[in-house]
Amino acid sequence: MTAANPTVEARPLSGRSWRRWTQRHGWTVGIWILLVVLVVWYSTLIPRFGGFQFSTIINGGTAWIFLAAAQAVVVIAGGLDLGVGGLLVLTSATAAQFMDGQPFAISIVLAVVILIGAAILNGFVGWIVTVSRVPDIVVTLGSLFIYQGLALMMLPKVGGGSSDGFRWLFTGSATGIGTNPWPAIVMITVPIAVAARWMGRTPSGLSLYAVGSDETAAFLSGVNAARVKIVSYAVGGAFVAMAGFSTLAIAGVGNATTEGSSLTLNSVAAIVLGGVLFTGGVGSLIAVVPAALILFFFNPILSALGVNPNQAQVIQGILIVFVMMVASLIEWRRRRRS
Amino acid sequence: MWKKTKALRFVVVLVVLAFIAAACGSGESAETTTASEEQDDTFTLGVSNNVVGNSWREQMICAIKAEARVRGNVDQVVLLNRDTDTAGQISDITSLISQGVDAIILNPGDPEAFNAVIEEAVDQGIVVVVVDNGVTTDAAYLVSNDQTAYGELGARWLFETLGGEGNVAYMRGIDGVGADTDRDTGFQAALADYPGITIVSEVFTDWSPTNGAQQALEILTTQEIDGIWTSGIDYSVVEQFPVAGIDYVPIVGADNNAFIGQLLNTEGLTGVAISNPPSVGGAGAAVALDVLEGKTVSRQTLLTPAAIADRSDLEEVYVEGLTEGWSSYMEIEPYTTYTSADVIACLGPGE
Numbered sequence: 001m002t003a004a005n006p007t008v009e010a011r012p013l014s015g016r017s018w019r020r021w022t023q024r025h026g027w028t029v030g031i032w033i034l035l036v037v038l039v040v041w042y043s044t045l046i047p048r049f050g051g052f053q054f055s056t057i058i059n060g061g062t063a064w065i066f067l068a069a070a071q072a073v074v075v076i077a078g079g080l081d082l083g084v085g086g087l088l089v090l091t092s093a094t095a096a097q098f099m100d101g102q103p104f105a106i107s108i109v110l111a112v113v114i115l116i117g118a119a120i121l122n123g124f125v126g127w128i129v130t131v132s133r134v135p136d137i138v139v140t141l142g143s144l145f146i147y148q149g150l151a152l153m154m155l156p157k158v159g160g161g162s163s164d165g166f167r168w169l170f171t172g173s174a175t176g177i178g179t180n181p182w183p184a185i186v187m188i189t190v191p192i193a194v195a196a197r198w199m200g201r202t203p204s205g206l207s208l209y210a211v212g213s214d215e216t217a218a219f220l221s222g223v224n225a226a227r228v229k230i231v232s233y234a235v236g237g238a239f240v241a242m243a244g245f246s247t248l249a250i251a252g253v254g255n256a257t258t259e260g261s262s263l264t265l266n267s268v269a270a271i272v273l274g275g276v277l278f279t280g281g282v283g284s285l286i287a288v289v290p291a292a293l294i295l296f297f298f299n300p301i302l303s304a305l306g307v308n309p310n311q312a313q314v315i316q317g318i319l320i321v322f323v324m325m326v327a328s329l330i331e332w333r334r335r336r337r338s
Numbered sequence: 339m340w341k342k343t344k345a346l347r348f349v350v351v352l353v354v355l356a357f358i359a360a361a362c363g364s365g366e367s368a369e370t371t372t373a374s375e376e377q378d379d380t381f382t383l384g385v386s387n388n389v390v391g392n393s394w395r396e397q398m399i400c401a402i403k404a405e406a407r408v409r410g411n412v413d414q415v416v417l418l419n420r421d422t423d424t425a426g427q428i429s430d431i432t433s434l435i436s437q438g439v440d441a442i443i444l445n446p447g448d449p450e451a452f453n454a455v456i457e458e459a460v461d462q463g464i465v466v467v468v469v470d471n472g473v474t475t476d477a478a479y480l481v482s483n484d485q486t487a488y489g490e491l492g493a494r495w496l497f498e499t500l501g502g503e504g505n506v507a508y509m510r511g512i513d514g515v516g517a518d519t520d521r522d523t524g525f526q527a528a529l530a531d532y533p534g535i536t537i538v539s540e541v542f543t544d545w546s547p548t549n550g551a552q553q554a555l556e557i558l559t560t561q562e563i564d565g566i567w568t569s570g571i572d573y574s575v576v577e578q579f580p581v582a583g584i585d586y587v588p589i590v591g592a593d594n595n596a597f598i599g600q601l602l603n604t605e606g607l608t609g610v611a612i613s614n615p616p617s618v619g620g621a622g623a624a625v626a627l628d629v630l631e632g633k634t635v636s637r638q639t640l641l642t643p644a645a646i647a648d649r650s651d652l653e654e655v656y657v658e659g660l661t662e663g664w665s666s667y668m669e670i671e672p673y674t675t676y677t678s679a680d681v682i683a684c685l686g687p688g689e
Contacts, residue, residue: 048438175454253424296429
């Protein structure tokens with residue numbers, strides 16, 4: 001895992017910088033360790049843990065990861081996007097409608113078009129948020145319903161499809177089920193790594209954090225805050241399109257009646273667990289990835305433990321509140337110390 | 339101050355490592371117990387259902403649990419019962435496969451999307467029984483109610499009762515869903531034989547009692563109708579006649595207990611109950627266990643609906659005090675071995 005490498009780098013550092021390092025990355029490392037522990041634990045709960053089990057977790061978790069990444073980018077830049085679930089349904093329904101019966105090459109072209117379209121559409125939502133000054137929670141609640149409605153217009157009945165190669169890209173198999181997790185791992189790693197690097201190392205990416213932590217200060221130091229926010233919604237939209245593609249690749253057919261709102265709530269829960277602060281300016285995509293996987297993983301684990309899925313939701317809710325409390329406790333202690 | 343937290347962190351890491359070590363250790367022992375379990379003749383059933391809060395589906399699950407309990411050779415029913423989309427239900431089925439269940443009973447949300455995961459399960463030696471809604475793969479055993487016959491049987495009764503002439507309201511289910519399409523096929527087949535019948539209103543109730551009630555009230559107050567065909571949203575439609583102040587017209591419904599109660603106890607109401615038993619789940623469990631026990635079972639089991647209109651028949655199936663929305667018709671011969679009381683108790687093995 002990527003988390004192991006920084007630990008090695010950190011060793012020669014002095015005590016003080018080690019402390020800074022853990023302050024910065026402690027949550028990320030912790031959440032990766034939690035994921036590994038859960039996977040190991042799960043493997044003891046079921047009779048056999050092999051390629052099939054591993055790849056079903058990765059494949060099933062892909063959409064959760066992209067959706068959480070989308071939410072994380074927007075929240076880090078100081079916004080909130082309740083529309084992500086609706087946009088997922090819209091992108092997967094649109095892809096299902098147009099990719100059905102097309103060869104692989106065409107489906108990839110369509111995917112790129114839909115991805116850009118989703119980015120522009122959600123960037124437009126971001127533009128409305130910045131221009132109208134209506135709270136983001138209200139605007140994106142509206143966009144959630146609009147996306148959901150557009151999806152139903154796009155694909156009134158369950159149906160459509162995609163190409164075999166397209167399904168392989170996200171699931172490692174033309175049928176959406178199999179034992180090969182690698183295509184999905186690559187599909188997750190490349191965009192997330194590129195985005196994480198952009199956000200952490202480049203001026204335009206770092207301005208997301210600047211605007212998220214203090215919009216006025218960022219504006220005074222010459223950052224175009226409105227533009228940064230629009231960009232965050234657009235990047236979020238692109239990630240949501242990836243989540244939509246993954247959902248279509250797994251299911252094989254599009255379904256516009258899927259409840260987008262519950263998908264949105266999953267994304268919000270995942271960024272909370274991933275250590276992204278709602279106040280903006282704090283968080284990392286690298287921590288959101290395992291957090292989303294952990295949340296996805298909850299259902300298989302609890303069902304292996306014999307817990308009813310409806311009770312599982314209660315447990316999931318308690319976990320999120322607990323994580324929020326731990327996170328704010330850590331933040332409070334850090335403030336008191338400094 | 340920070341030295342203390344460093345020490346604390348060290349302890350946390352140790353605990354985690356110990357936990358991982360313990361988990362790895364217990365992994366081996368878990369495998370050995372499963373191996374010994376497989377030698378005796380008890381089975382684990384997995385159930386995947388994608389609609390929660392619908393009494394038909396609730397009763398279907400109770401029938402599965404009841405059959406598993408009464409058979410006596412099922413040690414556990416793993417129930418994955420939640421409102422979810424296709425991708426979510428596929429992941430539920432993969433987790434049932436991972437848990438090593440012996441059979442999966444599945445009510446699929448789509449006719450084609452589950453083919454691959456079903457074939458994967460069958461490849462791994464799991465018996466898959468698809469109940470209620472069908473799938474297109476032949477790897478699974480299918481157990482379903484004959485929806486075409488359902489549509490036709492009720493329609494013929496209604497058109498015959500009306501003497502082959504009159505205006506009929508056609509209250510369907512959900513547009514595009516397999517059962518609704520099949521019922522329509524049956525309905526249209528019957529309609530073709532009765533040229534004197536006019537469909538004056540065609541609506542989709544989405545199988546929601548509240549929707550159905552509103553639509554019925556609208557139809558009753560705006561149109562002159564002689565009969566109503568409903569796709570199972572029946573008792574809430576019947577309730578609208580007194581609300582609208584209109585005399586009852588012949589009505590076709592399903593075997594909902596509340597509707598049968600109305601047919602028995604309401605002055606001036608005539609109707610027929612066409613059976614669409616949720617106990618198809620119980621029959622599915624019976625098929626799964628028969629296959630596991632090594633019996634030869636037909637790949638496809640189609641349960642023929644019954645038209646219940648005579649007073650004596652209605653009295654026979656009616657269950658006093660049953661939960662609203664439940665179906666009266668529970669024992670499906672020759673498949674299920676439980677009694678109605680077992681289904682109502684809704685207890686699985688070991689509960």
